[in-house]
Each structure stands twice: as structure tokens, then as C-alpha cells.
Amino acid sequence: MTEFGDDRDLQEIVTADEEAFNGKLLKVRRLTVQLPNGRISHREMIRHPGAAAMIALDDKGCIVLERQWRAPLNRAFWEIPAGKIDPGESPFDCARRELVEEAGVEASNWVCLGTMHNAIGYSNERIVVYLAKNLQPVERHLDDNEFINLKKVPWQQALEMTRDGSITDVKTIIALAWLESYLNGTLRQAQVC
Structure with missing residues (x-):
């Protein structure tokens, strides 16, 4: 079982970050990430000011x-x-x-x-x-x-x-x-x- 706070085996590394939409409030990004096992995957995310x-x-x-x-x-x-x-x-x-x-x-x-x-x-x-x-x-x-x-x-x-x-x-x-x-x-x- 993994100890709390030890997330190195979960971390994804962002290798590319591109803008998909830039609105007045929200910004949508397309991320390319390297997974912990070395494979490449894609994420879409919304940036919000909080x-x-x-x-x-x-x-x-x-x-x-x-x-x-x-x-x-x-x-x-x-x-x-x-x-x-x-x-x-x-x-x-x-x-x-x-x-x-x-x-x-x-x-x-x-x-x-x-x-x-x-x-x-x-x-x-x-x-x-x-x-x-x-x-x-x-x-x-x-x-x-x-x-x-x-x-x-x-x-x-x-x-x-x-x-x-x-x-x-x-x-x-x-x-x-x-x-x-x-x-x-x-x-x-x-x-x-």
C-alpha cells in the first residue's frame, strides 16, 4: 500500500500545452502528458481564475x-x-x-x-x-x-x-x-x- 504523500508513481509530466479556447472567464487547454509508465496520453482541462x-x-x-x-x-x-x-x-x-x-x-x-x-x-x-x-x-x-x-x-x-x-x-x-x-x-x- 502506498504511503500518503508519496505520489511520484502517479505523476504525469506535461510535454505539450496548447490553447483550445480562450473565453472571458474560462480557458480550455489541450495537454499532452507522459504517464508514469512512459506512455503518452492527452488531457483537456479548463483553467479558471478561482x-x-x-x-x-x-x-x-x-x-x-x-x-x-x-x-x-x-x-x-x-x-x-x-x-x-x-x-x-x-x-x-x-x-x-x-x-x-x-x-x-x-x-x-x-x-x-x-x-x-x-x-x-x-x-x-x-x-x-x-x-x-x-x-x-x-x-x-x-x-x-x-x-x-x-x-x-x-x-x-x-x-x-x-x-x-x-x-x-x-x-x-x-x-x-x-x-x-x-x-x-x-x-x-x-x-x-
């Missing part, structure tokens, strides 16, 4: 959920606030900016719950998840192409929505599971920002 997602938890134990239309699946979804990281922006600065823009709140207490890689088979996207507390309402500043409805629900109800299929967005499911672990004192990866 994102930050936030659980905005108020002093009554309620969180902000967003209802937003998602074109790839042609329907609306319940999600926590989130957004892509702009060039030169840190994940934490992105989280603070997006919380104001989308949810209309600022927070004075932040905890980084963790980082997820939500599509490791075909993308380098990472989402850093934050818990935002000590909330103060401010004016929302949605982007011109954003249409988002907000709803406050007890965090336990949102967690139940992940279990009954009402919430199917992966970042929201993982973030709510991390929140539950954090509040129970069992999330070891959490760090104060």
Missing part, C-alpha cells in the same frame, strides 16, 4: 441564500453568495466584495472554512469558503448581468435543504457541511482571517 464563497451567518443563526438562474442547466438554484476572483485580487478580498455586491451585507468577523477543488478531473478551479459574521446591512451592487433573489433561512434549514435535494449546488452543500462541523468544533482546517 472563486470565493461566503456563508453570511447573522446573530439569529440565519444565513443568506441566493436564488439565481444558471444557464448551463436552464433553471434557478439556491446557493450561498459567491463570485470569481478578479486578477490581482486575493480570495478574501473577493469574498468581502462579493458579499456586499450580491447580498448587501458587510461582515466584521471572518473565518476561512477551507478550500475545495470542485472539478479536479477537468479544471483547476478552486473555491475558498468563508464564514462571515457580525453582519451589517449595506447597499447591494449587483453587476449589470446579475439577477439574484435573496432569502434568509436558519442555517439548519439550509443544511436540511442539502439533504432533501432542494439545494444541489456543490459549493453550497460542502460549505454548509463545513459550517456544521465548525459550529460543532470538529472542523480542524478552519482559520480566522
